[in-house]
Amino acid sequence: MKTNALGKHRPHLHFAPQNNWMNDPNGLVFFDGEYHLFYQYHPYSTIWGPMHWGHAVSKDLIEWEELDIALYPDKVGMIFSGSAVVDWENTTGFFPNEPGLVAIFTYHLDGKEGEEPNQTQAIAYSSDRGRTWKKYEGNPVLASESKIDFRDPKVFWYEQTNKWIMVLATGQTISFYSSPNLIDWEFESEFGEGIGLHHGVWECPDLFQLKVSESNEKKWVLFVSVGDNPDFETGSQTQYFIGEFDGQTFASDQDSSCLLDFGKDNYAGVSFSDIPEKDGRRIYLGWMSNWRYANEVPTNGWRSQMTLPRELSLQEIEGEYYVYQLPVKELESYFLNVALDEEMIYANGTRTFQIGKSYVNCSLSIERQDAAQLEIVLNHSNDQFTKIEIDYNNKEVRLVRKDSGIIDFSTNFISDQKVKIDNMTKLNFRIIIDSSSIELFINEGQYALTSLVYPDHPCESLSFNSMDGEVKLHNWYIGKPIQSESK
Numbered sequence: 113m114k115t116n117a118l119g120k121h122r123p124h125l126h127f128a129p130q131n132n133w134m135n136d137p138n139g140l141v142f143f144d145g146e147y148h149l150f151y152q153y154h155p156y157s158t159i160w161g162p163m164h165w166g167h168a169v170s171k172d173l174i175e176w177e178e179l180d181i182a183l184y185p186d187k188v189g190m191i192f193s194g195s196a197v198v199d200w201e202n203t204t205g206f207f208p209n210e211p212g213l214v215a216i217f218t219y220h221l222d223g224k225e226g227e228e229p230n231q232t233q234a235i236a237y238s239s240d241r242g243r244t245w246k247k248y249e250g251n252p253v254l255a256s257e258s259k260i261d262f263r264d265p266k267v268f269w270y271e272q273t274n275k276w277i278m279v280l281a282t283g284q285t286i287s288f289y290s291s292p293n294l295i296d297w298e299f300e301s302e303f304g305e306g307i308g309l310h311h312g313v314w315e316c317p318d319l320f321q322l323k324v325s326e327s328n329e330k331k332w333v334l335f336v337s338v339g340d341n342p343d344f345e346t347g348s349q350t351q352y353f354i355g356e357f358d359g360q361t362f363a364s365d366q367d368s369s370c371l372l373d374f375g376k377d378n379y380a381g382v383s384f385s386d387i388p389e390k391d392g393r394r395i396y397l398g399w400m401s402n403w404r405y406a407n408e409v410p411t412n413g414w415r416s417q418m419t420l421p422r423e424l425s426l427q428e429i430e431g432e433y434y435v436y437q438l439p440v441k442e443l444e445s446y447f448l449n450v451a452l453d454e455e456m457i458y459a460n461g462t463r464t465f466q467i468g469k470s471y472v473n474c475s476l477s478i479e480r481q482d483a484a485q486l487e488i489v490l491n492h493s494n495d496q497f498t499k500i501e502i503d504y505n506n507k508e509v510r511l512v513r514k515d516s517g518i519i520d521f522s523t524n525f526i527s528d529q530k531v532k533i534d535n536m537t538k539l540n541f542r543i544i545i546d547s548s549s550i551e552l553f554i555n556e557g558q559y560a561l562t563s564l565v566y567p568d569h570p571c572e573s574l575s576f577n578s579m580d581g582e583v584k585l586h587n588w589y590i591g592k593p594i595q596s597e598s599k
């Protein structure tokens with residue numbers, strides 16, 4: 113929400129650092145009225161390099177204030193991804209007076225010529241609401257004798273055994289460790305061999321429990337990001353598993369995983385720790401980019417932004433469980449929603465609505481009559497547009513960004529982004545357009561499709577093209593910015 117001084121692609125609703133390179137969200141935690149967002153940060157360049165933890169705070173998850181760098185690399189290594197928790201009961205002994213924050217992160221030390229790098233887990237703590245940090249003198253707290261990829265600790269308190277649990281990416285598996293004090297860690301189990309997506313290294317896991325909607329049942333959800341492998345078209349993406357966790361072992365209910373997002377630009381997503389029980393939400397955000405082209409995206413002076421924070425829920429459909437996600441409700445107060453005609457039928461033709469705003473929130477229900485396809489065209493300018501194609505014959509929704517503006521930095525950027533949907537008779541869409549992103553949520557968050565774009569303008573108008581028949585649109589509104597857009 114800072115000024116647009118650094119270029120037309122700077123987002124209004126999404127967090128992006130003022131300068132230089134950012135990747136994964138780290139240390140997401142709520143404490144003393146503030147949401148903390150730490151992130152992988154290279155303060156001296158717009159490309160990836162020696163990693164620090166950058167830091168921002170927010171009271172409402174939308175407007176962020178960038179603070180000083182929280183953690184700097186040192187002789188033990190760069191500061192790779194990790195998490196943060198509130199040590200309410202002073203299990204560490206670091207907080208004799210008031211509860212404080214503990215960050216659990218990976219040290220990455222490059223190997224000498226011809227040698228493998230070394231990755232270990234370490235901790236740091238803060239007694240002043242995350243403003244300054246002290247690295248624990250006994251670091252590292254966890255090392256591996258055999259694993260090279262050994263990183264991205266996500267830690268939570270498991271009440272039944274009175275222990276902290278660490279979920280760690282270990283090659284192409286997830287390992288679970290436990291500890292009474294965040295310092296002494298014991299191996300519990302390993303999950304992932306022969307199940308899920310394995311085309312890249314596993315990274316940035318998260319494990320948490322969600323209540324199944326309209327039921328008292330609870331399930332455990334395991335997020336696992338899968339790194340980019342140039343031999344595959346997909347780039348980096350995030351999968352999730354649903355199952356049971358007993359403090360030691362995670363067992364998946366299914367024999368495969370699901371994709372968390374069908375767009376290319378949502379990676380390394382993890383959830384906030386310590387959101388108060390009376391709020392009760394599980395909120396996550398991801399890095400809105402893809403390792404395939406992240407270092408090349410055409411922004412000026414800064415690189416990368418986060419997805420909108422999203423509330424997660426769990427739905428049971430015919431005996432299977434699915435993660436749903438929608439932008440947090442705090443976003444609503446940034447828009448003035450204007451309801452459009454109650455119901456409109458489109459038959460073989462185009463209708464266009466002027467928008468001309470720097471960010472937009474649009475919601476509508478789409479009922480098929482007999483059309484073969486409906487195209488929703490986000491016209492960024494006269495000759496730049498992104499198309500959302502609802503293809504009834506092939507039962508899929510595609511987001512096509514080949515004409516969306518700057519695209520020539522990667523051939524992968526314009527390849528398919530699509531989601532297969534069995535029942536397309538009635539669809540509900542929520543589309544959030546910012547200066548350089550489109551986030552599409554289908555059927556109240558059943559499917560998400562997150563996509564970067566680099567047009568000259570966010571959205572001049574929206575057009576609807578119905579092809580070979582009719583569709584009916586209803587329940588729809590366009591939300592325009594409430595606050596001054598110059599912010």
Ligand code: FRU
Nearest residue numbers: 136152163192193315316380
């Ligand atoms: C994921 C990742 C992590 C690592 C970090 C380094 O995007 O590769 O596994 O900790 O980025 O910046």
